[in-house]
Amino acid sequence: MVAAQKINKDLQEERDKVTFVIEEFAKWFYGGPRQLHEKRFLENYILSDPDLQSDVDPSYLSHKEKYEEAIRRVVVILKRIDKLQAEGHKIDNVHKKVLGSMIVSNVFKEGSPLTTHIGMFGQALASLGTPEQQAEWLDRALRCRIWGTYVQTELGHGTFVRGLEVTSTYDPKTKEFVINSPTTTSYKWWPGGLAHTVNHVVVFAQLYSLGKHHGIQPFIVQVRDFETHKPMKGIIIGEIGTKVGFNTVNNGFLAFDNVRIPLKNMLMRNSQVLENGEFIKSQSPVLNYGVMTEVRVDIVNGMAQHLAKAVTIAMRYSTVRRQSPIDPKLPEPKIIEHVTQQMKIFPAIAKVIAIKVAADKLYNLYDEITAEVKSGNLSRLPDLHALSCCLKVVTTNEVAQSVQICRLACGGHGFLNSSGFHDIYGNVVAAQHYEGENTVLLLQTARYLIKAWSQVLQGKKLTPSVEYLSAYKSGQLGKWKGSPNGILTALQAATAGQIALAYKHLEERKKTSSVEVATSQTGIELAKASELHCQVFLLSSLMWSVNRAAKYFSKALGEVFQDILHIYAYDLALRNLGSMLQFVSFSSADLEQLQMDFEASLKKFKNNSIGVVDGFDIPDSVLGSTLGAYDGDVYERLLSAAKKSPLNQEDVNKSFDLYLKPFIKSNL
């Protein structure tokens, strides 16, 4: 595909300078040769369907048309997956690998109405349902023969799950639950696909049985008729309106008016209600929160992919675009020659890799701990919760900021929808809101860090992710060294110092207030500590991975990883100087050197920067950008995209005769 393309000569010139084998990098980035091959196969197989080659640019459609087109595309893809399976291709979890991945990001642009079906409804059945319940619903859900979503948030409550108002009251006479939405604020609000797509939901409601309250429990409810798709009796359902992004996700509202469901529809893997109404408690109430944890883990991986798209666009465009002479005697340079441009894009490239590495580690931890939980051992669940919360926050915040920087790095053209940034940004900032509001999740991680610090004070041994707190307490951290390793220890000292301060202030406030009030008053410091702790995890994971790369990869690629690590570490240190200055001693010469080292690291990486974004291996059909295509034919693409605007399909728009002309005439 690539060989036949005519490549922009500036882009080719930069590609010729790359010192490592891009394919080796791509294999690493996707987890191995088999995974890379499977990704390419799926991209090609799915996206080559003629019914996806439509010339319709969804950004010109109305809200309603966008949704209808998204559903048409969903079905084309589902048929394609059915065909794939009928042809005997065995790909595990293929629906998630296609519908829940970047492969289709340019097909939907503003999100698929089946995103939560794939990522949350199926997952809720799998992790909260009994084997009998899974036999009834899971297989049909996985084959997309029933469509569902995860319905938790209400108009009045999203964060404080225990405050949800929808009730589910067991009636032992009929062996049914009766579900009700007692107030306006109890309307379910937000779930993806809920409005007009799904026919089932997993809904979270306050359980009452035999007059007693048993907290939030999950129930499966059919909300639309299979044949007519009309709302079922007692179901009030609709769409919540246009949004900053995610406009094809079909987020909806839902209220229940005495909706009856059979006893077997409570998902009972954890807690149970018996026929006589007796309630059997689960091992822990947080087991019902497991789906949220899994999605937080998925979000981190998704952020690396979104940012990979943004940096690919910014990097290729910066290689093709020439503007503003640096040396007046020479022609206008590629804009990537401006060091400030490198400062915008190279740290963002490094972040893609740091986040990908952290996501891999988080997935491994998730798999290990989920297996332990299944066998009844919940001891490491807090580690997973603490890490998944802060990583979800820091990666969504950093990627949102970096996508903006990449957009700005493309000058005015970055503001065009055809650049692709608008859709990437919309998808990224949505994740700052969903699956736990970001400040709230930082405070969850902080609970864990405060407990860890209290263990340090008691001389107890800590789990690996917080072991550095003991090192800080025994005075081993705090001396500045300008290497990535030195930056890691300085950051660890700053984090531990911040946790210790928050702990101290919390203890002081506890003397005059309850623990809860004191914790709330210490929120600013606690949130800061969590954020720093997450940065420690990101940097230490990247260092671990880069050191490993030295053993397993070619020397050339190993050096590129080292360059990336240096850029990442220097950039992180410069952005966190304020926090570090409070707990680490620096001289002004140290800071001057740090800036020099950062600039040198940009220069060193420059010749390989285009190779790394090519190694993200995002085909044009997935990238969907006039500025970032592989061949660099930016200006022709911009013009061709503009010509497709509906306004350009006629010489004179009717508004001239209707409004402008009469106005001009009337003023003559």
Ligand SMILES: CCC/C=C/C(=O)SCCNC(=O)CCNC(=O)[C@H](O)C(C)(C)COP(=O)([O-])OP(=O)([O-])OC[C@H]1O[C@@H](n2cnc3c(N)ncnc32)[C@H](O)[C@@H]1OP(=O)([O-])[O-]
């Ligand atoms: C494509 C887009 C799709 C989007 C979908 C959505 O958005 S769906 C909607 C997404 N919605 C949201 O994301 C809503 C966000 N809100 C929430 O998740 C919860 O309401 C909460 C965590 C904020 C508070 O919960 P609470 O009032 O029950 O709890 P508490 O603070 O009193 O802590 C009690 C203990 O529980 C622990 N623990 C808590 N969670 C977990 C967990 N997952 N695992 C393990 N443990 C957990 C916690 O650490 C604490 O332990 P400690 O310290 O006592 O040993």
Ligand SMILES: Cc1cc2nc3c(=O)[nH]c(=O)nc-3n(C[C@H](O)[C@H](O)[C@H](O)COP(=O)(O)OP(=O)(O)OC[C@H]3O[C@@H](n4cnc5c(N)ncnc54)[C@H](O)[C@@H]3O)c2cc1C
């Ligand atoms: C695009 C999108 C898709 C979504 N999809 C789904 C879905 O499929 N299913 C579903 O059930 N839900 C879904 N949601 C809902 C989402 O999970 C919630 O909006 C999210 O968890 C935040 O909760 P909230 O809206 O109640 O925010 P709020 O809690 O009201 O946040 C408002 C402000 O209050 C602050 N605040 C609240 N509590 C505290 C506290 N304890 N301490 C300090 N500050 C606090 C927050 O930091 C924030 O600044 C979706 C939301 C969006 C935007």
